[in-house]
Amino acid sequence: MKKDILEIKNISLKYDNHFAIKDINLSIARGEIVALVGHNGAGKSSLFNIIAGIQEPTSGTVEFDQSFIEERLFSTIGFSAQSQVMDWYTNVWDNVYLGSQLAGIKAKRGRELTQQALDLLNITNLKNKPVDALSGGQQQRVQIARAIVHQPDFYLLDEPTTGLDADTSNYLLSFLRDEAAQGKAVFVSSHDLNLLETYCNKLVLIDAGEILYAGDLQQFLDEHTPKQSYQVTVNQAIGPNVIAQLMTADVEVVPLESLQYRFILNQDCDLTQLFQLTEPFFRIEAIDKESMFLRDLYLHYRQRGTIE
Numbered sequence: 549m550k551k552d553i554l555e556i557k558n559i560s561l562k563y564d565n566h567f568a569i570k571d572i573n574l575s576i577a578r579g580e581i582v583a584l585v586g587h588n589g590a591g592k593s594s595l596f597n598i599i600a601g602i603q604e605p606t607s608g609t610v611e612f613d614q615s616f617i618e619e620r621l622f623s624t625i626g627f628s629a630q631s632q633v634m635d636w637y638t639n640v641w642d643n644v645y646l647g648s649q650l651a652g653i654k655a656k657r658g659r660e661l662t663q664q665a666l667d668l669l670n671i672t673n674l675k676n677k678p679v680d681a682l683s684g685g686q687q688q689r690v691q692i693a694r695a696i697v698h699q700p701d702f703y704l705l706d707e708p709t710t711g712l713d714a715d716t717s718n719y720l721l722s723f724l725r726d727e728a729a730q731g732k733a734v735f736v737s738s739h740d741l742n743l744l745e746t747y748c749n750k751l752v753l754i755d756a757g758e759i760l761y762a763g764d765l766q767q768f769l770d771e772h773t774p775k776q777s778y779q780v781t782v783n784q785a786i787g788p789n790v791i792a793q794l795m796t797a798d799v800e801v802v803p804l805e806s807l808q809y810r811f812i813l814n815q816d817c818d819l820t821q822l823f824q825l826t827e828p829f830f831r832i833e834a835i836d837k838e839s840m841f842l843r844d845l846y847l848h849y850r851q852r853g854t855i856e
């Protein structure tokens with residue numbers, strides 16, 4: 549059985565009369581690399597800050613498995629906040645090395661780990677530069693290197709890939725996936741849903757402070773992809789009036805790019821009927837049954853406002 553390292557029970561966070569987080573229950577186990585997905589203001593940073601202990605929830609508890617916390621929470625968690633937290637008056641090396649010292653690691657080992665973290669984030673060439681002389685993306689790399697330098701058992705990373713190039717983002721996520729595979733755990737947020745889909749094995753979807761889904765990522769994709777979803781190429785653009793008319797016949801049309809559309813058919817509608825329905829308006833040049841990616845499914849959900 550998977551062993552939970554973290555259990556969040558009935559967490560709420562209220563600002564004035566507005567809930568940023570509303571009664572969230574969640575557990576994270578070793579081996580899991582968990583994607584936290586939600587739009588701006590959904591409550592992702594609030595949830596991370598509460599788990600990291602830098603923000604008090606209005607109610608509820610965050611419990612770590614006691615056997616998991618070896619010395620102190622700080623050394624077993626690697627937390628990177630969304631906003632940049634750095635020692636602005638030191639150089640890159642000292643910033644990252646300080647992360648190892650804060651985690652209580654001895655100097656010699658700390659130096660080895662610092663070098664590894666600099667290599668992972670590809671910033672060894674910047675190690676003597678003061679951090680205030682770096683670009684935003686370079687500063688972001690320093691922040692991540694500092695958060696993960698001690699190779700903790702639990703990585704808690706709030707939008708770590710913002711400002712990173714594609715290679716570095718993939719390299720980082722691939723490292724995190726390997727860490728999870730070795731019995732550690734990762735909880736990571738990002739707006740790059742393709743990246744999360746590639747590397748994560750569990751999904752937590754939140755909206756307006758509430759969890760809409762928490763579970764296996766692949767299962768989410770399998771279960772929520774509409775059964776009758778097609779990618780369709782047509783011979784001319786489909787106007788809003790035609791889209792509205794098809795909607796009344798239970799055919800949902802979502803524009804993708806130029807002459808490509810997603811058609812979602814009601815269970816009762818078959819392809820023959822679809823061709824009959826659309827014939828007066830446009831010609832279907834190609835039609836392919838679709839399996840949706842996390843990004844598609846999320847956008848689909850955002851358009852409909854519900855997960856069916």
Ligand SMILES: Nc1ncnc2c1ncn2[C@@H]1O[C@H](COP(=O)(O)OP(=O)(O)OP(=O)(O)O)[C@@H](O)[C@H]1O
Pocket residue numbers: 563567568586587588589590591592593594595630
């Ligand atoms: N200090 C604060 N005072 C009042 N409301 C706040 C405060 N901090 C956050 N909020 C509100 O709490 C909600 C959740 O914010 P949070 O930063 O957790 O969202 P998020 O999912 O991380 O968003 P983003 O993707 O933009 O980073 C938002 O409605 C936000 O406006």
